[in-house]
Amino acid sequence: MEGSHHLHCCGNVSYKISESSCCNGNVTLGLSQLVTDCCDSVAYNPLNEICCNGSILTRSSTHMKCCGKVMYLTTTHLCCGGGNIFEWKENHSCCGKETYDMTTHCCCTNLTLEVKPKNETCCPKATDTDERTECQQGSLPTRTLSKNSELKCGSTPYNPQKQICCSVNIHEKASALTKCCGKDVYTLSDDNVLCCNGILHLNVPEQSECVGGVIYTPPNTICQMSARPRLGKHCCGGQTFNPRTHICCNGHSHNKMNGNLCCGSEVYDHHNQLLRCCSGHLYNLTRLSGETECCGNHLLEYKTQTCCSSSTNAIIYDTKSNHYCCGHFYYNTSLWSCCAEHLKPTPTPNSSPAEYRLKPLMDLIPEMCNKTVFFGKVESLALENYQRLIVLKVVGQVDVKSEKVIKDPWLHVSLHHCSSPATENGMIYLWEENNDRTYKLLSHPVDLTSDIHMFYAVCYQKMG
Template sequence: MTQTRSKMIPLFALGYILLVWLICGFTNVSGATVGATEAYKNNCCRKTWMEIGYDIRKAVCCENHLYPGAERSRCGGQAFNPEEDTCCKVENGYTKTAVTEGLSEKVSSCCGLKAYNPLNEICCQSTVVAKPAPKAHCCGQEAFDVDKQLCCGPTHNKTILTRYSSDHLCCGNNQFDSKAECCCLIQNALKTQPISSSCCVKESARLGTKAHNTFQELSSQSTVVDKPAPHFQCCGGKVFNNHTQLCCGPTHNKTILTRYSSDHLCCGNNQFDSKAECCCLIQNALKTQPISSSCCVKKSAHLGTKAHNTFQELSSQSTVVDKPAPHFQCCGGKVFNNHTQLCCGPTHNKTILTRYSCDHLCCGNNQFDSKTECCCLIQNALKTQPISSSCCVKESGRCDEAPPVYNPHTHICCVGCVSERKSEWKPWIDQFYVSHGQHYCGTELYWPHTQICCNGHRHHKKENTHCCGVKAYNIKDPRMKCCAWALHTLTIGHEGQCCGSILQTSMNVCCSSEDEEVLYSAKTGYRCCGHRYYNPSLWSCCAGKLSPVQQPRQNESERVKESILLSVNNLNETNLCDEMRIGTLESVSPHSIMFGNVLKIHGRNGIVTHMASPQILKTPDRCSFPKLIPGNNYLFDEVNVFADFQHNSILQSLHFIISKCHRP
């Protein structure tokens, strides 16, 4: 009965369209419903290259060349894929660009026109060099270990020295023991002298200050004074005990006060009892006020309960902490440097991250490179996406940038793209088709029973047809592999392993975590720790977390751990279609993982059954397991845990497994 109706409706529609054509004079309405719709369709996301229309989600044009590929972006006049390559730009009067292959923009930094991995490498004077240690700094064009080495000498003639001890410092191109010696300028040359020598007591004419031993003395306003104890500091030209005294006032007018109690803080050149008073700015002057006063109540409501000296302290989650410098701010209950760090996450769960570059911004509890990515809300979770993806408002690397703001009377917004509204579009014609069983696919109309809509593109529906980005494919065809939004045709003997939207080869390694899947060029001895590809001589990995290697061990293989989050999309049919479980992670211990709300899936039989909670997965080697987040859903078997990066809900995951495996 349903099939009969679906055949009759187009005939009825054809007659109605013909009548309208005769009355209104339309000359481009065809007999078939699809053909009629084509006359009015939006051509969503279509641009023109050499008078040829193309979809900006399927290709990119650069320097009058059209490059196919859904994930392509533009680097100057060259097309590249930011999922596996990096575009570097240098501006020196004019702009130069270059593409570094084999290193994704997700994890790279640029050193001039060359991209590098800052986890294992460092950029020194426009030269990429391997890090000798996690705490590596540059010494000219070389890198050195700041814990074990010194970089000494003038800028034009730097020398790397093996540091004898933590007390040794530089003196010209040599080093000296700061506990027993000092560095003096003698006849225009820096030389080490015994700490009791006359030059260690005299002032240095070249430096304008007295040479001093920083462990035993303090240099304050060009005057060297004895340092009675480690907790003594400078206050103007004097020394004060920061345990029993306060150094108050502006920089040009410091005053040392005897601290009445540990609760007393500075307020201008005076001190106040922070339990009974607060410091208020009244008519451009700092004054102490009773804690019950209106200015204290206002400040207390804003900062918490304890009033504080805003010049020297920060109030963070009702806790007053020292303020190291003006550019330090609060992040939850901690202090962070907003020049080099980011404070990310919701109010109740703040995380301090080392900021990779000034282009990096927060996306939930993680950071992203705003030049190559954007932050999208996907299934109520913030996730980073390539800037070329449909969810990103900004379309990068296109011939014609889509305007972020549009006039709905003259343009249409379709799947993140803006297209000009055609004059022949009529609201009544759309309503006519929809009223007879059609639905919208972007701005096109389609028949759900005979067609499938893939991200604004219509395709004829066949048996086992599923969407992969804007394309449609047979999910049971072993030659086809959908990686994120990109559809690939496999060659004979290819395993078909996905890494994000890319098909992995034997020359590449895919490192994956909860947040990212990143493709790297394979390197001997390197390992994955989440989505980071690390050098085991520098870092150790446990449960997706990297830690600096303190001391090299004799048996390197005992320390080397690999921790990645496996993808269910990369399982072969045997493992995917046999018994699998899916559940919500409740907790993790050193030896086991606990799941709740567990369903058992048998994809080949198309059977889903519930299981008693909790379900326990034993983990003899916790370090080899990835970082897992309580509350998130995972698939698992008797040995491993898997993530479904391609789908955003349990229902979608179940549908994928049964659609691919079930043989009725």
């Protein structure tokens, strides 16, 4: 999200939405506003929790909703009158604080809500049924309070608690689980809905998967659908510089004596283990960098925190048992399942969550410089028996050991679809070849020119 690392106002306090959340003028630390919702003045993770009348409760199912101050399961119970829970029965609905059989009775809405036999004159006509449904429930859906925020959708301000911004289009939030799919919206707990490469598909069969923009359905996995400077001068910002003696970092010229790599607008020496560059932010460590890891532009503490990242966001969470990453979301395995960075509202027994996450290319230095890795472009994708079949075109190899050379530029790679990070057609990634001729995906998509050139330059310097 644009501006996610910039400071925003929450009352009279400044905060970063990539690290904290703002709810009614109160800052909640350690929970990014990119993935939270508000419960009164406290932020919470709506994937695993629910807010009922100002109380944060732990979900026991993705289909939980609030009934007054408590939760109820929408697939087995009804909530009537704002706090009365009844076991769900076929053809039954709410009338105020009680339920009734819609085949034999109706809910009369005179001065009070009363259950009457269907032949009573007060019974609504068929055309009135939809308009009276909410009134018969006896209560309106519980809504959380809005956030104090200054976010914009394009150039239009919007309230991220009540609205959601999808490709510069503002939509009303149906619930805290409302997410974007391109310019459209959907709810994570919806069944038979699949967001595939920014296109929302409805009424798809269960267990369908999106692979390379194509929807597949097991077990047969069949496709369902298919400024120039003056001559001789080099520019750095608004001034010229000598590239033999200086390095240009985001328009700022630095003497090469101070380092040979850019980190944002600063320059640093990558041989110095006490310096760590995290997505353009330079950190001066007080201990060896092996004890820390980048999570976006932040430093991750291994013992107490978990980094969940996708190609768009990297978010730090407090580590919890039975929780895993699904892209940049942190989910409870008893509520959700994750397949190729897509959350589904049905937990899968004995599923294998991803054991590793992709990283930005420069975060893989220096350990990848000592391995046989290569850059591969995804030319084609298919799904067969939960195996993702990938046709790779090798566009560059870092053969540090000089032991292996990939002679055939076309490789056929097989990954376990659900437990592997998502891949996209036409994108280039860093891959590692194992001794058994299997391959491991390592990096987020990389730029063919600048990223790969920098990776080569740094690794060959380390070889020297």
